Structure formats: structure tokens, C-alpha cells
Amino acid sequence: MSAKKAGLLAGQVALITGSESGIGRETARAFCRQGAAVVLNGLQPARLEATRLALAAEGYQVAACLADVTDYAAAERLIATAIDTFGRLDILVTNASISMRAYFRDMTPEVFRQVLDSNVYGSVFPLKAALPHLVRAKGSVTFISSISALNGMPSGSAYCAGKAALANLAHTLRLELADTGVHFGVVHIGFTQNDPDKRVLDAAGQPVPIAHRSARWQKSQAEVAAIILRHVRRRKRRTVISALGQLILVVHTLLPRLGDWVVRTSQRRLRNFYE
Ligand SMILES: NC(=O)c1ccc[n+]([C@@H]2O[C@H](COP(=O)([O-])OP(=O)(O)OC[C@H]3O[C@@H](n4cnc5c(N)ncnc54)[C@H](OP(=O)(O)O)[C@@H]3O)[C@@H](O)[C@H]2O)c1
Structure with a gap:
């Protein structure tokens, strides 16, 4: 069967x-559609099983x-x-992450x-355990980051620091492990629709809902x-999603003071956008 018919990831395990x-969950579904067998992961038994069952019912090869x-x-x-x-x-x-809505001083x-x-050890530990297998397969590693890691975001200190660390980690590993043929990349995600039950942590560690943002x-x-x-298939080093993400990247590099001024003056509006 041609790769197209079988799926672009046929025979691969993600x-x-x-x-x-x-x-x-939607990335798992997209990979399954392209023929990959996918291992799902999470912290909540009922939700994890519901996702596994839903993908299995669509005829995909999944484990959890x-x-x-x-x-x-x-x-x-x-x-x-x-x-x-x-x-x-x-x-x-490495997509698992806890986000936050709290100022550092609080x-x-x-x-x-x-x-x-x-955000950091949640990426480092699975990678460390997986590395021998990924080297054997000349495989691919993608760290999921955020556009908020490109410039920082008030009320997101630990989240931004963790997401920014992933970009440096990917770069260092790319250099250290160049001869293995393993791909290391980072995807900086911007504003994306959230599940209704998504929660982030407040200053005291209480899970709180995300404020509504315009679709x-x-x-x-x-x-x-x-x-x-597409990032994984093309083994890209960095993907920055959305025009806003690209704009942040350019302004942060060329006009950092202007970037900071925009973030400070529009803080209230931007606060619920990034994570
Ligand atoms: N949504 C956005 O607008 C946006 C923007 C930029 C970047 N991102 C990034 O995109 C990725 C997915 O975000 P999302 O919006 O889909 O959030 P999400 O629905 O909260 O998905 C994150 C998942 O990771 C799980 N998780 C957290 N800590 C874990 C741990 N230690 N071990 C195993 N699983 C753990 C969460 O479980 P619990 O729910 O039980 O904690 C949740 O199922 C994250 O890396 C996020 O930072 C999202």
C-alpha cells in the first residue's frame, strides 16, 4: 500500500x-488518522479511558x-x-503541562x-526514559511550548520560564545528539480553544477556570x-503558530522595548490569552 493510502505515519508509534x-487528544487523533499507533497519557483515569475508548471506537490503534x-x-x-x-x-x-494565572509576588x-x-521535568523525564528507543528508531521529539515563552507574560512567570527552557533544551540536545539522527523540535502554540473543564492554578495552587476569550x-x-x-513530519526545529506569534518573535528580537511597552499597556486584555 502506498504511504498516502496507509497514512503518512503508518508503522510508526507515537x-x-x-x-x-x-x-x-486532538494531536493523538491526527496522528492516528495518519496510521500511527498512539500511546495516550494523563492523570485522570476516567477521562483517559474515555479518550482511549473514543479513539479505539474510531478504529485506531491506541493504548493508554x-x-x-x-x-x-x-x-x-x-x-x-x-x-x-x-x-x-x-x-x-511532550504536551502535558500545568498553566497558571498568578503574579510572582503572590x-x-x-x-x-x-x-x-x-513543564520542564514533565518533558525531561519521558524523554530521558524514551531516548534509547528514539535513537534506535532515529525518531522525533517535539516539545510543546507557547508563544508566551517568546517574550514573557505578566502572571505567567513559572509557566513562561518552563516553556522557554524547553527551547534551549531542544537546541542543546540537537547539538549533543546530532549524530543520532533524532529530531528535536519545539512548537510555540498561541491562542487555542480550551476544553470547558480546563483549569489553571492560582497563586495558592487552587485550580481555576480560564476566563472566556473570543473565538x-x-x-x-x-x-x-x-x-x-506537519512539524513532526517535516522534522522542523521550530514552529511558531499564528501571526501574533510571528509578530511577537520579530518585535522581541528587533524592538524589545516596544514589545514590553505593548505587553504592559495591554496587560489586562492579554492576561487570559496565552496559556
Ligand atoms: N490552549 C492554549 O491556548 C495553549 C496556548 C499555548 C500553549 N499551550 C500548550 O499546549 C499544551 C496542551 O494544552 P491544552 O490547552 O490542551 O491543556 P490541557 O487540556 O490542560 O491539557 C494538558 C493535559 O496535561 C495533563 N497533565 C498536566 N500535568 C501532567 C502530568 N504531570 N502528568 C501527566 N499529565 C499531565 C493535564 O491533566 P489535568 O487536566 O488532570 O491536569 C491535561 O490533560 C500544553 O503544553 C500547553 O501549555 C496551550
Whole structure:
């Protein structure tokens, strides 16, 4: 069968962290449509099982592993699920993340650590456990970041710091592991529709809903999933989603003071946009 008929990812195995909901779930669906077998992951047993059942009912090859990716032993279990179920691992997308809505001066140190850990160690630990398999497959690693990591965002200190760290990590690993043939890339996501039950942490660590934002400014989860799929297929180093993301990148590089002025003066409006 031609690659087109079988799907562009036919024969490949992908693991997407935090894929029981949101962008991760739609990315899993997009990869499945292209013929990949996909390992799903998340923290909530009922939601994870519901996502697995939905994709299996669509006729896709899926497995699921309940695992907190900030726990190295759990990350090892997650990778073992891919190997034990499908025999190999070609693609890792580190998508699991906790976001926040809190100013640095108000946050407890524990909340800062929780948000940072989910974004940094939540990517590092699955990758560390998966690396031998990815090297064997000359596979692909994509860290999901945010356009807020390109310039910083008031009320997002730990989140932005964690997401920005991923870009440097990808670059360093690309240099260190150049001879392995493994792809390391980063996708900076912008305003995207959220699941209705999505929560972010406030300064005290309480989960709070995201304020409503106009659909006009947002991409759908399926659109973002298609962009992540293209990024992986083309083994791109960096994908910055949306015209706003591109604009932030240019202004941050060429006119950083202007960029800061715009963010400060439009803070209230921008506050609920990025995560
Ligand atoms: N939506 C946007 O506008 C936007 C913008 C820029 C970047 N992004 C990035 O896109 C990615 C997906 O975001 P989303 O909007 O789809 O959010 P989401 O619906 O909250 O998805 C994140 C998933 O990761 C899970 N998770 C969190 N910590 C975990 C851990 N330690 N171990 C395993 N799973 C964990 C969450 O589970 P719980 O719900 O149980 O915590 C949730 O299922 C994230 O990396 C986010 O930062 C999103």
C-alpha cells in the first residue's frame, strides 16, 4: 500500500503526554488518522479511558497509561507501555503541562515549583526514559511550548520560564545528539480553544477556570494538531503558530522595548490569552 493510502505515519508509534484532553487528544487523533499507533497519557483515569475508548471506537490503534510525567518512575512506566504494547517508539510529543494565572509576588514557592516541574521535568523525564528507543528508531521529539515563552507574560512567570527552557533544551540536545539522527523540535502554540473543564492554578495552587476569550482570536484544537503533525513530519526545529506569534518573535528580537511597552499597556486584555 502506498504511504498516502496507509497514512503518512503508518508503522510508526507515537507517545503524546497529557493527551487525555485538549490539544494532546486532538494531536493523538491526527496522528492516528495518519496510521500511527498512539500511546495516550494523563492523570485522570476516567477521562483517559474515555479518550482511549473514543479513539479505539474510531478504529485506531491506541493504548493508554495513567502516569504523572514529573515522576521519573512513572515516566519509565509510560515508555514501557509503548514498547510492551507496540514494540517500538518513533515519536515523542511532550504536551502535558500545568498553566497558571498568578503574579510572582503572590505565589507560594510550591505553586511555582509545581508549574515549572510540569513543564520542564514533565518533558525531561519521558524523554530521558524514551531516548534509547528514539535513537534506535532515529525518531522525533517535539516539545510543546507557547508563544508566551517568546517574550514573557505578566502572571505567567513559572509557566513562561518552563516553556522557554524547553527551547534551549531542544537546541542543546540537537547539538549533543546530532549524530543520532533524532529530531528535536519545539512548537510555540498561541491562542487555542480550551476544553470547558480546563483549569489553571492560582497563586495558592487552587485550580481555576480560564476566563472566556473570543473565538475570533483562537485556533481550534484540530487546527493546532494539524500544525503539530506537519512539524513532526517535516522534522522542523521550530514552529511558531499564528501571526501574533510571528509578530511577537520579530518585535522581541528587533524592538524589545516596544514589545514590553505593548505587553504592559495591554496587560489586562492579554492576561487570559496565552496559556
Ligand atoms: N490552549 C492554549 O491556548 C495553549 C496556548 C499555548 C500553549 N499551550 C500548550 O499546549 C499544551 C496542551 O494544552 P491544552 O490547552 O490542551 O491543556 P490541557 O487540556 O490542560 O491539557 C494538558 C493535559 O496535561 C495533563 N497533565 C498536566 N500535568 C501532567 C502530568 N504531570 N502528568 C501527566 N499529565 C499531565 C493535564 O491533566 P489535568 O487536566 O488532570 O491536569 C491535561 O490533560 C500544553 O503544553 C500547553 O501549555 C496551550
